[in-house]
Amino acid sequence: MxxxxxxxxxxxxxxxxxxxxxxxxxxxxxxxxxxxxxxxxxxxxxxxxxxxxxxxxxxxxxxxxxxxxxxxxxxAGERAYVAGVHGSAGAIHAVVGDVSGWTSPTVSVRDPRLHDDPAPQVEAVIDAAFAAAGLPKQPLTAVVIGTGGAIDLSTGDIGHAPGLQQWQAHFVAPVRDRLGCPVHLEREITLAAVAEDRFGGDQTPERFTLLWVGDGLGISCIDQGAPFRGFWGAAGEIGYLPLPSVDSDPAPPLTFQDLAGNSAVRALAHAHNLTDQTAADAVRTAIARGNDAFLDELADRIALGLHSIATVIDPGNVVLSGTTAAAGGADLAERVETALARRTWQRVRILPAMYAHGEEAMLRAALLLATEHGREAAWGPAT
CATH class of the missing domain: 1.10.10.10 (Winged helix-like DNA-binding domain superfamily/Winged helix DNA-binding domain)
Incomplete structure (x- = not known):
């Protein structure tokens, strides 16, 4: 008793x-x-x-x-401080907070190099975030770091991550030792899905799959607030998904990335006389000009990849996010839903992301997850 x-x-x-x-x-x-x-x-x-x-x-x-x-x-939030960190090209970004929900301003430390020892870089940007909030450096209870590539759940470290070779297999331990607290890694796509789930508003379904279409491609499945990470942590790395060609292609692409990644979208844009610098700009220009041929072909390419994904996981609701998809908004989402309906009998609703997909979204989601880890450490496990 x-x-x-x-x-x-x-x-x-x-x-x-x-x-x-x-x-x-x-x-x-x-x-x-x-x-x-x-x-x-x-x-x-x-x-x-x-x-x-x-x-x-x-x-x-x-x-x-x-x-x-x-x-x-x-x-009494000062009992447990936490931090969210995200590394992107040429910079590391951080925001600090506490278990009450208080947050600091976002701070970015510009450094184009990826050092063999990332710990000083991560510590420096967290210290800068405390300074921006007018606080001296505080002991941390938990840190969540967003990174590209896959996370190896067996070690908690970075798994396969092209472009982050210096940080693979030896990232977490030196950062944890330097900061003196648990350090958790999350895929960028997981953070994007968490941000959409928690901050996207009432229109975001309880169960959905977020499809990121940008420089890379990935999915993250959310079921009542919980992201699915897979056995080893590589669930959703769909850029490597092998696909057949669409009819207009002279040769079959090797992967979904070859079909709908940024380089592929820029090539498609040039074929349709769109000379914008980025894939996202090309999509925005196509919408402004009413270039249905480009938009329909892009939608069909995305639908081709989604067809294979939907056959396996039966997502029901797919939220399009990422730089390319966000540029297309509701227009692209509607075209993808129409193109997918021609390929499969499954009912899949395609929705535009309701929450911003950029740096602030990544950091806000990372800090939210760090806050949950911090609360568990300070208050005990959630029921």
């Missing part, structure tokens, strides 16, 4: 902390209504969290009472 009581207290404490974090501030009355405990139990719970310095008094409620106004309680 004692063990059951301890478990019940732990569950109620974590539930209360999650509720307070989501609301910002809550009174004991609000907690009692949300959790369903008797008043004496809620008083004991609040005192327990105050004694552990997990919450703090944060003003008074406007609730009408006969006596003094009820106190409001907020998360």
């Amino acid at each position: 004692a063990a059951d009581s301890r478990l019940a207290r732990r569950i109620n404490d974590r539930t209360a902390l999650d509720l307070i974090a989501a609301a910002g501030r809550m009174s004991r009355t609000q907690l009692r209504e949300q959790i369903g405990l008797a008043q004496p139990s809620v008083i004991e719970l609040v005192n327990r969290l105050l004694d552990a310095k997990l919450i703090r008094v944060a003003g008074e409620s406007d609730e009408r009472t006969r006596g003094p106004r009820p106190q409001l309680y907020a998360i």
